[in-house]
Amino acid sequence: MIAGAETTATLIEWVMAEVMQNHDVMEKVQKEFEEIVGLNNMVEESHLPKLKYLDATIKETLRLHPVVPFLIPRSPSQDCTVGGYTVPKGSTILLNVWSIHQDPRYWDNPLDFKPERFLTCLETKKWYNGNNLNFFPFGSGRRLCPGLPLAEKMLMFISASLLHSFNWSLPHGEKHDLCEDFGITLRKKKPLIAIPSQRLSHMNLYM
Numbered sequence: 001m002i003a004g005a006e007t008t009a010t011l012i013e014w015v016m017a018e019v020m021q022n023h024d025v026m027e028k029v030q031k032e033f034e035e036i037v038g039l040n041n042m043v044e045e046s047h048l049p050k051l052k053y054l055d056a057t058i059k060e061t062l063r064l065h066p067v068v069p070f071l072i073p074r075s076p077s078q079d080c081t082v083g084g085y086t087v088p089k090g091s092t093i094l095l096n097v098w099s100i101h102q103d104p105r106y107w108d109n110p111l112d113f114k115p116e117r118f119l120t121c122l123e124t125k126k127w128y129n130g131n132n133l134n135f136f137p138f139g140s141g142r143r144l145c146p147g148l149p150l151a152e153k154m155l156m157f158i159s160a161s162l163l164h165s166f167n168w169s170l171p172h173g174e175k176h177d178l179c180e181d182f183g184i185t186l187r188k189k190k191p192l193i194a195i196p197s198q199r200l201s202h203m204n205l206y207m
């Protein structure tokens with residue numbers, strides 16, 4: 001359950017929180033929906049490959065909030081040396097993806113939420129294959145997340161449906177709070193409460 005459901009639900013909560021906090025991103029995401037889907041339509045699977053800015057927004061969310069922040073623990077079967085450090089056989093190794101994703105040696109202004117940084121690379125599939133060791137939210141090597149193809153589809157479909165169908169606001173008097181709670185998964189410390197309002201042109205599209 002943690003592998004498939006909690007990771008996806010947690011990431012969608014982060015996408016919503018980041019997009020609601022960053023008004024410029026919300027505007028760009030919504031403009032893309034207007035062009036590709038239209039306010040007279042619901043999102044369909046055929047729209048997903050065309051939603052490039054939303055795809056970049058999801059990647060940027062996975063960069064800042066990788067929901068499995070330390071991957072699955074590794075343990076070498078024999079003594080080895082990595083980057084000049086001796087790693088004894090049998091030791092437990094946690095890879096801190098969260099920290100690598102915010103490392104200024106690999107990312108410009110790493111704490112800024114900027115989906116544009118993922119728009120420049122045309123080979124979008126390359127980002128998730130685990131060989132790009134400054135961005136690997138689905139892990140790497142033989143333990144790479146086997147749910148990746150399903151997760152990619154679900155993340156796009158669910159976030160697109162939520163963001164295209166509704167405008168979202170915080171409850172009156174609430175402020176954005178993006179504090180993180182570290183565990184096996186990286187959750188929002190304070191769950192997001194967001195209020196939807198109609199965005200599509202006709203009520204009957206929601207039936």
Ligand code: HEM
Binds near residue numbers: 072
């Ligand atoms: C936002 C969505 C998801 C993210 C970010 C994610 C991320 C990850 C990561 C980082 C790992 C560890 C990889 C490693 O240590 O190299 C993993 C493992 C795993 N994931 Fe996912 N995952 C997601 C969704 C899913 C879904 C939808 C499924 C199944 C339907 C799934 C099934 C699994 C399983 C079974 C493992 C364990 C694989 C093993 O032990 O070798 N995940 N996932």
